[in-house]
Amino acid sequence: MLKKIIANYIEQSWLLIVCSFAFGLLLALTNSAWSGRIEQNKIDKLNGLMNSLMTDANKFEIVLEGAQVELGKGKIVKTNVYKAVTSDGKTTGFCFNAEGAGFADKIELVIAVDAAFEKIAGYSVLSSNETPGFGDRIKGNYYRGQFKGAPVGTLILTKQGSAEKIDSDIVAISGATVSSTAVVNIFNNYLEQIKKQLVQKGIVNSGR
Amino acid sequence: MADKTMTAADALKGGLWTEVPVLRLILGMCPTLAVTTAVKPALTMGLSVLFVLLCSNIMVSLMRNLLKPHLRILMFTLTIAAFVTIADLFLRAFTPQMSEVLGPYVPLIIVNCIIIARAEACASKCGIFVSTVDAISMGIGFTIVLCILASIRELLSVGTIWDIPVLWKGFVPWAAMRMPVGAFVTLGLMMALVNTFTQKSVRGS
Numbered sequence: 001m002l003k004k005i006i007a008n009y010i011e012q013s014w015l016l017i018v019c020s021f022a023f024g025l026l027l028a029l030t031n032s033a034w035s036g037r038i039e040q041n042k043i044d045k046l047n048g049l050m051n052s053l054m055t056d057a058n059k060f061e062i063v064l065e066g067a068q069v070e071l072g073k074g075k076i077v078k079t080n081v082y083k084a085v086t087s088d089g090k091t092t093g094f095c096f097n098a099e100g101a102g103f104a105d106k107i108e109l110v111i112a113v114d115a116a117f118e119k120i121a122g123y124s125v126l127s128s129n130e131t132p133g134f135g136d137r138i139k140g141n142y143y144r145g146q147f148k149g150a151p152v153g154t155l156i157l158t159k160q161g162s163a164e165k166i167d168s169d170i171v172a173i174s175g176a177t178v179s180s181t182a183v184v185n186i187f188n189n190y191l192e193q194i195k196k197q198l199v200q201k202g203i204v205n206s207g208r
Numbered sequence: 209m210a211d212k213t214m215t216a217a218d219a220l221k222g223g224l225w226t227e228v229p230v231l232r233l234i235l236g237m238c239p240t241l242a243v244t245t246a247v248k249p250a251l252t253m254g255l256s257v258l259f260v261l262l263c264s265n266i267m268v269s270l271m272r273n274l275l276k277p278h279l280r281i282l283m284f285t286l287t288i289a290a291f292v293t294i295a296d297l298f299l300r301a302f303t304p305q306m307s308e309v310l311g312p313y314v315p316l317i318i319v320n321c322i323i324i325a326r327a328e329a330c331a332s333k334c335g336i337f338v339s340t341v342d343a344i345s346m347g348i349g350f351t352i353v354l355c356i357l358a359s360i361r362e363l364l365s366v367g368t369i370w371d372i373p374v375l376w377k378g379f380v381p382w383a384a385m386r387m388p389v390g391a392f393v394t395l396g397l398m399m400a401l402v403n404t405f406t407q408k409s410v411r412g413s
Contacts, residue, residue, distance in 0.1 A: 012276055012279070015271065015275070015276070015279075015283065016279060016283060016286070019271075019283065019286055019287070020286065023286060023287070023289075023290035026290060026294070030293075030297055031297060034298070034300075034301035037301040038297070038300045038301050038304075041300065041301070041304040044304075045304065104312065127308075129311060129312045129315075131312075132242065132311065132312070133388075136311070
């Protein structure tokens with residue numbers, strides 16, 4: 001009886017199983033062939049975004065490799081922290097990659113902070129698949145502008161308020177609360193933890 | 209038009225005229241309305257759909273005699289998803305900027321009605337040659353409509369075609385053409401034009 005049931009299941013689904021393996025193998029091969037190029041594109045884009053956030057910087061040097069950031073629920077990610085250096089060797093700020101869960105998919109940001117690690121210099125979206133016309137407005141100046149100059153610390157998302165006022169209160173994008181929250185959460189997860197590690201290494205002062 | 213008696217000529221005529229996916233079957237509306245703000249993304253989307261359509265039609269046609277009726281939609285989706293992922297990886301590797309412009313619309317090809325409709329209506333019933341011709345003609349038909357729609361929208365919204373300025377300096381851009389309303393209005397007018405032309409040719413014959 002059991003043998004009959006198993007035989008019936010195999011007869012019904014063998015093509016599905018074979019195709020799943022075949023397509024899986026095809027995707028694995030394709031991914032391994034192109035993943036290096038995709039990664040390089042990301043690095044190029046990261047450099048471009050860092051340059052756009054830190055316009056006076058001449059080069060970017062890694063000052064903290066593989067900084068660990070806990071995103072909650074035991075999830076730990078690693079990121080590199082770059083120092084923005086001008087042509088005369090002056091440090092103008094720090095940049096790092098940050099990620100978090102968005103509405104549709106993972107949101108990846110490039111965050112820039114001033115040299116004292118006290119004020120946010122801005123952010124750019126490295127990758128996101130947020131809803132066009134709604135969540136993808138996190139790429140727009142209305143939302144991004146609220147972070148530029150905001151203090152490094154806990155940011156609070158509000159539904160009402162002035163977007164022009166630069167402080168810890170970030171006014172959400174109407175119709176895209178989840179995406180707005182996701183960006184604020186990314187900042188709150190990363191800023192304090194990255195700063196703590198930079199202070200420990202003696203790269204920035206504690207400011208207290 | 210899609211049965212076992214379908215010929216390559218029927219498939220060719222269907223995809224390019226009598227059953228143009230967007231204008232006749234009203235399928236694939238999501239990318240049609242979303243990525244036609246400019247010609248470049250429209251062409252990329254059209255070619256991506258053509259690639260997925262061609263690969264999935266060939267695969268479905270090859271396995272058509274092995275398909276269990278109650279599992280066929282699952283098999284179609286599995287096949288389509290595999291080729292969409294390849295297309296997505298290709299764009300991310302070789303045209304990263306275009307991949308960004310298209311955003312989530314490339315992965316969304318998985319649920320594009322045109323592809324699943326052709327798998328169900330043609331590839332699961334016809335041989336490999338007819339299925340290939342059907343995929344190519346449907347893909348080209350879809351791409352042409354997308355490019356025409358995008359040309360009109362790009363021309364009126366920024367005064368360029370393929371990023372090349374073609375209108376006079378004093379031209380005031382129509383911002384609405386970049387917005388969804390521009391896509392709906394242009395598509396509606398295109399459909400009206402094609403329907404009028406078809407009715408006239410039917411009356412004439």
